[in-house]
Amino acid sequence: MVKAHRVTIQDVAVLSGLSICTVSRALRNLPNVSEKAQVKVSDAAAKLGYKASSAAARLAGGSTGSIAIIAPTATAWFFAQAVEAAEEVFGDSGFDTVLISLRGKSSVKRKIFGDLLGLSQRVDGVLLLNVDLSESEVALLAASGLAVASVGMTSVPWDNVGIDDELAAWQATSHLLGLGHWDLAVLSGRETRENSVLTASDRLKGFGRALKDHHLTVHPDLVINSDSTIDGGRKAMNELIAHRSLPTAVFADCDEAAFGALMAMREHGLSAPKNVSVIGIDDHPMSWFLGLSTVAQPVADQGAFAANLLVERLQNADAPNEPSNHFLDTKLIERKTTRRQR
Amino acid sequence: MVKAHRVTIQDVAVLSGLSICTVSRALRNLPNVSEKAQVKVSDAAAKLGYKASSAAARLAGGSTGSIAIIAPTATAWFFAQAVEAAEEVFGDSGFDTVLISLRGKSSVKRKIFGDLLGLSQRVDGVLLLNVDLSESEVALLAASGLAVASVGMTSVPWDNVGIDDELAAWQATSHLLGLGHWDLAVLSGRETRENSVLTASDRLKGFGRALKDHHLTVHPDLVINSDSTIDGGRKAMNELIAHRSLPTAVFADCDEAAFGALMAMREHGLSAPKNVSVIGIDDHPMSWFLGLSTVAQPVADQGAFAANLLVERLQNADAPNEPSNHFLDTKLIERKTTRRQR
DNA sequence: GCCAAAATTGTAAGCGCTTACACTCTTCTT
DNA sequence: AAGAAGAGTGTAAGCGCTTACAATTTTGGC
Secondary structure (H helix, E strand, O other): OOOOOOOOHHHHHHHHOOOHHHHHHHHOOOOOOOHHHHHHHHHHHHHHOOOOOHHHHHHOOOOOOEEEEEEOOOOOHHHHHHHHHHHHHHHHOOOEEEEEEOOOOHHHHHHHHHOHHHHHHHOOEEEEEOEOOOHHHHHHHHHOOOEEEEEOOOOOOOEEEEEOHHHHHHHHHHHHHHOOOOOEEEEEEOOOOOOOEOHHHHHHHHHHHHHHHOOOOOOHHHEEEEOOOHHHHHHHHHHHHHHOOOOOEEEEOOHHHHHHHHHHHHHOOOOOOOOOEEEEEEOOHHHHHHOOEEEEOOHHHHHHHHHHHHHHHHHOOOOOOOOOEEEEOOEEEOOOOOOOOO | OOOOOOOOHHHHHHHHOOOHHHHHHHHOOOOOOOHHHHHHHHHHHHHHOOOOOHHHHHHOOOOOOEEEEEEOOOOOHHHHHHHHHHHHHHHHOOOEEEEEEOOOOHHHHHHHHHOHHHHHHHOOEEEEEOEOOOHHHHHHHHHOOOEEEEEOOOOOOOEEEEEOHHHHHHHHHHHHHHOOOOOEEEEEEOOOOOOOEOHHHHHHHHHHHHHHHOOOOOOHHHEEEEOOOHHHHHHHHHHHHHHOOOOOEEEEOOHHHHHHHHHHHHHOOOOOOOOOEEEEEEOOHHHHHHOOEEEEOOHHHHHHHHHHHHHHHHHOOOOOOOOOEEEEOOEEEOOOOOOOOO
16 A cells, blocks of 8 residues: 555646646636636546645645634633634634633733734634724734634624624613612623723623613612623622622623622522512523523624624635624513512 | 745844754754754744744644644533633643534534544644544544544543543432432433543443442433433433433433423422432532532543643653543532432 | 737746755764 | 764755746637
């Protein structure tokens, strides 16, 4: 048996009786290739099971065949869902997915932006999931030559998919207000300059707008910073219970934080909706079980949608249409952790 | 301003006054480089901010600087945790992480193994998370030239980290038995030939062994196949409730399935431990909240540990010590979903 | 039918790195 | 002190692909 030799473009060229150059063009569907040649090449490539070496392609100035997903974390429910959905789209389109989790470390983000050239050497595009970027970082990325798309980011010069975070928060808060609550606290995702969940500020805005609609104002003491995790929600709620006056209702800006809040309440012998009404955003699979009222959002859809936009950009780099911004619908789901305030 | 030109090894060579070749060797810490040269090169590289092009390196026969993580899914709690922990280790060691989620699709696995050569062209190593491999696939991988490590896989010719799944299941089951239950059902992760959670069969074994220790036998009707997800557990439990006689206790082989089981019970007006005692494995963050008895396992630790082993192999390819197999400890956590059977 | 323009195909020069091999100095031997 | 062995360094040939640009063939107009 002959030594396993990688099938190269050369082999395809020989088998199809054409030059390497023509093969290269045919394989990439470039113009100026006759149909005959096109067919011959695809046949030969198929017969040989040829797959271009992404390393060689990249080195010569072509594409790498991989896309990076950058997310604040890969463990939170939202991100795990979105990452997997996007990975599926990328995989089906023949791209490798490079996962980069910021893990709350500004150092990771700094490393990436400090070596954007390096990144662009290794991937063709970047999918950002709720990454809090400074203006200069946005500019850098936009100028990097990388294709970019994002989930949950607004006013950004590339395709974006998300929900209307302000509206979602407004829906949740209005639900509480409609139930007669007027003493509300909010567990709001941390918004550090460094890296955080961008949606948090919009959600806080929505909370504020709902209050305003009811001629109420936001009391700073009742805006609690909270990591968007179960533990974060728990700590935030504990703080609220321990150090501040207990409101009659709490809006957590994601379900996991709401879970944590419920936990904290339980630890203090409190429960929802008896002592405090609680509502979240997400419709996490556990929410139904816990009876958590929430505002549902399609998560996997967002990831897949954005991934598709990115792939399309990559595949027809020639059609430079405007960056688009898509909003997916959210829906209030009333369950058992919220009830009318007497 | 001069056009941004990638800093190449050539630049480093010129600045350090040495040949490209020496620079290349120095940068990779190969032998036969004088200390003087070593210093000059690192200085020059640092000053220039030089980073080798992984594409060029790979093409020339060097390493790619990336590692693939292959997991049955990226959304399940266990995998999300392990993936992130491993990604952190890889990132800190300068490797890119390529995420490949099988998503229960045998086609994905087939694609990978059908083009292992292609994979080995794109990554230096592979971290397998509970991937159910056939013997031939194991052989292929082992022969692929890729460095391999895994989590939760046994009798495999590469480094592995896991828990003693059989023991964990035994602990959970024994707890139930010790409480006086003898009519037990098990929600067991699906073990299709294609791709599934490998640990499932070991956990089933542990369940069986515990029964045997108590001179009981496993009743096939009470072994329910279940996806290792909330929804899977829910369906499995629904099936159990609807079509089979209700046991006094249920062992779910992961916490998420246990959550689903609890949900199903709730839907039928049942609750744990009143009607049925329920125990899982994992110690998911929600388990405490739900009072779920379980067997805790360190998840991020497993991912990080295995990732470190892999990185070490990659970094000293010269020291070919035996593949090692590490077991991390598990611990029974008794909470409120299990109680003594009267 | 003849010639310019357009369409197609081929040639060859890299992309930035690794590595076999040749070469130049140092060290030890004896 | 001459020669062998070894350490350190350089030369040059690729790795498999893309892409100017040159060469060739086809097309179309008159």
